[in-house]
Amino acid sequence: MRPLAPLTIANGRLVLPQAEPQPGALRCEGDRIVALGADVKAQDGDRVIDAKGALIAPGLVDLGVFAIDKPALHFGGITRAALMPDQSMVLDKAAAVRFAAQSGKPDLWVHPLAAATKGLDGADLAELALMRDAGARAVATGRRWIGDSGTMYRLLSYCAMLGLVVVTHAEDAGLTGSAVATAGEMATRLGLPAAPAEAEALAIARDLHLAELTGARLHIRQVTTARGLELVRGAKARGIAVTAGVTPAHFMLSDVAIGDFRTFTRFSPPLRSEADRQAVRAAIGDGTIDVISSGHDPRGPEDKRLPFADAEPGMAGAETLLPLTLALVREGVIDMARAFTLLAANPAALLGVNAGRLAVGHQADLALVEPERPWVVDSDKMAASAGNTPFDKQGVEGRVTALFKGGVAVG
């Protein structure tokens, strides 16, 4: 294949760490960024794209999707997706990891997360070193918490040796049981099985102690309660290698949203109280939360057109990840640079990939973004393979107008 000519994106606003977007241009050769700044000019023979004032941003790095749903991921400006091990064929063997790692080619990076235990059953460790060397970028416990503290201890110490981040789900399974909602007025009124929000803090407390003991790198994929966030904040202050993530559902919605049994609001962990929602927003603002991901999980009627407790959890979140995060910028919770740190730079660093920010030598995974461009989320017209979004018919702002992977336009 003939190599593509170098690419120059001109007349844009560069999204750089710790600064407001700067007017400028960006130039790539091959799949790498070679120059960026106010004085970068296209050279003879370059393909030139006029950004017309749009943001030139790193492609989003989505730490934890449940499906490789390319149209939705591309719509959302996502160039790299870390695939959760909870697949119909669990990612618990090197062959499965190797296959998954290829599944995005040529226009999407897929970074498989290795199942921590065989079959994700929480009992026996999976072949983590083999999976690492087959392309797994981190290890994940999946949708479940590992209940046995001894297993978790051995998992964390093994992953510390292998240099693998462990991505955990934080809900104490004994307390949670079959709950589908957070204990409180709404669950009581609806008669839904519910568990106290403290189930999250219990799980986090144990895992933080074990991470400290073993020196493992812990990433808690979703921290959704004030008490859980307080524990993470304290652990960071003590120097424990922990990071925390969240999805937009938990900073946009509280459990009031489940009021009419709408299964598009059934999540794992479930929606929390308004006080917890506010705590999540504050934690995004103060740096306790490091990553915002989509948790993209498209689910059709066979999984969602059911009574609330019988439905599967999850939402098709890829398309709304960026606009809902940009809402935090408009509301002053974070600035634009921080938004892309949460959406791209931090998850890329966790996965150990040379991407996620605009820097010379980094992969030219780029998104052109019009941050104020309005559009309406429409469950019936989504790019995702299913339209299970709780934000149906809601107006949002922020749209990706062009996407590049390794300097090549996508779509």
Next chain:
Amino acid sequence: MTSAEPSPSGRYPAGSAAFPHRDLTGLAGLAPWEIQFLLDEAEQWVELNRQPKKHNDRLAGLTIINAFFENSTRTLLSFEIAGKRLGADVVNMLVAQSSVKKGETLIDTAMTLNAMHADAMVIRHQSSGAVRLIAEKVDCPVLNAGDGQHEHPTQGLLDALTIRNFMRDRGAKGDFGGLTVTICGDILHSRVARSNIHCLTTLGAEVRVCAPPALMPADIEAMKVTPFHDFDAALAGADVVMMLRLQQERMSGQFIPSPREYRHLYGLTMDRLAKAKGDALVMHPGPMNRGIEIDSNVADLAGRSAITTQVEMGVAIRMACLDVLTRRSRGVEGWA
């Protein structure tokens, strides 16, 4: 064709404004006059049901489907009798929990029933919210006969009717202000408790709920009730004591150590009943665990136990609900 009776007391508007809902999926959010209206409507059927010839052809030609996804004997029978006494063609569809898969089947079943042009559906399902889900998909009025742990609206109404009639027989006006009702048992898992709470608080009664912590839902105070763990305290001065059935599987250690221990703390014995008002009414939605949540001599206490009256009122309430919800399709004046 019949026309709606004018309100006997002027407590509710005329015609369909008295109950402007297509379905009865719950009592939450109903206005006091809407509940009063249904109770008043039931009175004529209480009378009819006490006659030798218990029949009225008001619903003649209508098809009512009782679709029960969860096992039931009493409620199903009550709805079937109610429909038949009003002349409707009543068919029962019993879907044993084991034979129907979850998933699309529920909606598919609802669509199948809908295609048979039922004039009303009565639905019971083991999942909270399931009846509302079906109601959104079908074209006829839907009555909730119990959905998971959410609501059992006709039970709430029949209990209110039972209380009102007992109080009237004792010379009271029949309004609920000033009445204290204590509901004791597995509040957490009880749709009967939730519907009763909505109904009785809307009508103005003071409601107390009593359960051990493991069986008490979080933030129950938000439903305008006072929670108690101590049954004696919950009983003090109560006008009505409503006991709930405790499922056997919840008495084996996970929630309650044993049936014997449950009775020790929460069984309604004669001694316990004495803590309530001297003439306090005893209620139970059935079926009872005699000797566990209620002693036999309390359950059978003449003049005090309303348990069989509850069953009687159940048929009348269900007749009233079927009548009211089908008035629109029957073209009743003021409702069409």
